[in-house]
């Protein structure tokens with residue numbers, strides 16, 4: 001006789017009911033899980049494969065047939081909406097045959113004339129504007145006033161859809177195509193490209209997964225990893241998905257220079273990503289991008305080091321990628337879509353920041369702007385200090401100081417100028433890594449003020465007592481001694 005047989009009829013009925021109820025719940029849960037799983041698969045896979053995409057499908061409109069939502073958002077990068085410190089309003093522009101743009105971005109040189117002094121003798125002193133959306137990248141490069149300086153073909157690497165051009169020019173070998181295009185004259189390289197960055201540059205046409213298509217980044221990140229003890233790093237095989245959500249952007253939003261007569265686009269990372277690592281690298285490689293028109297200093301230029309600065313910040317350390325803030329998820333008809341309208345997160349705080357932070361929108365914005373405002377005032381100090389140094393060297397030169405006497409001060413200018421440029425051309429106005437930006441500006445001020453033989457250095461040149469010391473070799477004293 002088993003125990004069940006001894007149960008009263010009421011208990012038996014209860015047990016049967018419980019068993020049935022449990023089974024129903026279990027079936028329900030399973031169904032739900034299957035449903036969720038199916039939905040996940042849907043989110044991954046279900047799109048209408050209207051057209052077949054290959055490594056020759058350059059036109060984003062063709063990709064848009066399979067992925068209409070991403071394509072519509074991508075086109076919105078043509079919208080211009082400034083925030084307090086980023087982006088630009090649309091400035092009307094008189095169309096001419098030479099420059100058919102009807103709107104351009106604001107000129108930074110007009111707003112901050114000290115930039116012309118800092119970059120005197122270099123193309124950036126001719127024309128330097130706010131950045132705007134990806135839709136404009138190819139036109140803005142084609143028609144910038146900096147074209148007067150005859151830039152190389154290497155420029156197109158970051159301003160156009162390159163996959164097809166690399167493959168065609170290199171006969172299937174993208175690296176070879178890259179090397180050939182780099183040292184073409186710009187006008188010739190420009191004929192090989194049609195679109196600004198397109199789907200094919202960030203995505204594998206078969207799997208839609210992210211991929212790296214730029215040789216300069218493949219080489220740059222390989223050198224960086226080697227410096228961290230990882231040999232032969234292959235970014236397309238070894239990077240995690242979350243890393244790729246940053247690396248696709250880091251193909252362009254980084255500082256660079258053109259190496260040698262081949263004009264190879266190079267990311268100076270083999271000693272690390274911090275400003276002092278980059279300066280050490282460029283010093284060793286004897287990078288001299290221009291000679292300063294006023295002071296004669298051998299200069300190097302920093303450009304949009306968003307990836308390098310972000311790398312030093314709290315968000316990078318917490319694993320937050322560029323795409324998390326600049327391409328946040330949104331829901332479209334039950335699907336999770338990455339916002340392909342790449343833009344300032346401050347235009348989109350709700351999805352860009354509040355997915356992780358519970359602070360109210362106004363407070364989040366205020367925190368960012370507070371960081372940016374404080375940063376801007378120190379930046380202004382640092383710019384003032386470099387400009388003063390330039391004036392000093394110029395005066396000493398006019399007073400007859402020799403190159404040998406000016407050499408040390410010029411070295412200080414090279415450094416001070418690069419440091420302030422590094423944070424100034426970084427486009428988050430300090431936000432990506434506030435605790436890194438501030439000391440860099442402090443260092444820049446130090447370099448400017450410590451340059452030997454200048455008014456602001458410890459060896460003050462304007463005081464007669466000092467300059468009349470016998471044997472005094474301070475170069476600036478020579479200028480001061482003149483009546």
Ligand code: HEC
Nearest residue numbers: 128129130131140141144146151155157158252253256304
């Ligand atoms: C490594 C990638 C890269 C290369 C190479 C590159 N750019 Fe850019 N460029 C960018 C990025 C990123 C921006 C947007 C950020 C900014 O404006 O600071 C930009 C912005 C610009 C702009 C718009 C803002 C401005 O400066 O007026 C112009 C014009 C421009 N680049 C011209 C050029 C020219 C000319 C060359 C070649 C000498 C060149 N670029 C090479 C990445 C690159």
Ligand code: HEC
Nearest residue numbers: 087131132133136137140158197248249252322326343344
């Ligand atoms: C092929 C090079 C390239 C890649 C890759 C790239 N960018 Fe850009 N980005 C540019 C250039 C060039 C501009 C400036 C265009 C101009 O001013 O005409 C720009 C502009 C921007 C802007 C300013 C937009 C505005 O409306 O003011 C943001 C934000 C931005 N990029 C973020 C990103 C993020 C995030 C990624 C990665 C998901 C990325 N970019 C990938 C080259 C690139």
Ligand code: HEC
Nearest residue numbers: 083086087249253306307310315321322325344346427428
């Ligand atoms: C935690 C969020 C966050 C992350 C991660 C992040 N950014 Fe930003 N980014 C911002 C904010 C905030 C600003 C300032 C926007 C403003 O002032 O309107 C900004 C500004 C920018 C700008 C100038 C925007 C414009 O409209 O002119 C560019 C370009 C940019 N970031 C690129 C990048 C790149 C590339 C990465 C990854 C290497 C990155 N950001 C990572 C939040 C982020």
Ligand code: HEC
Nearest residue numbers: 060063067070071074197198199202245248323336337338
């Ligand atoms: C600057 C690089 C970049 C460009 C250009 C770009 N994408 Fe994306 N795309 C991304 C990133 C980053 C993600 C997020 C991928 C991830 O999380 O794995 C993404 C995700 C996607 C996805 C997966 C679903 C989703 O929305 O998250 C599709 C589909 C897609 N993109 C289609 C397109 C199409 C179509 C174009 C051209 C119109 C395009 N992308 C252009 C960077 C880019």
Ligand code: HEC
Nearest residue numbers: 314315318320324325345346352353355356357364367368
């Ligand atoms: C994917 C998640 C994520 C996103 C998106 C994100 N953050 Fe963060 N944020 C973090 C993490 C993690 C930290 C590290 C400190 C912490 O744990 O709170 C942090 C730190 C910060 C801090 C510093 C806080 C402090 O007290 O030091 C600020 C300010 C901040 N975030 C602002 C923003 C803004 C503005 C945006 C949108 C542009 C944003 N974050 C987007 C995850 C995120």
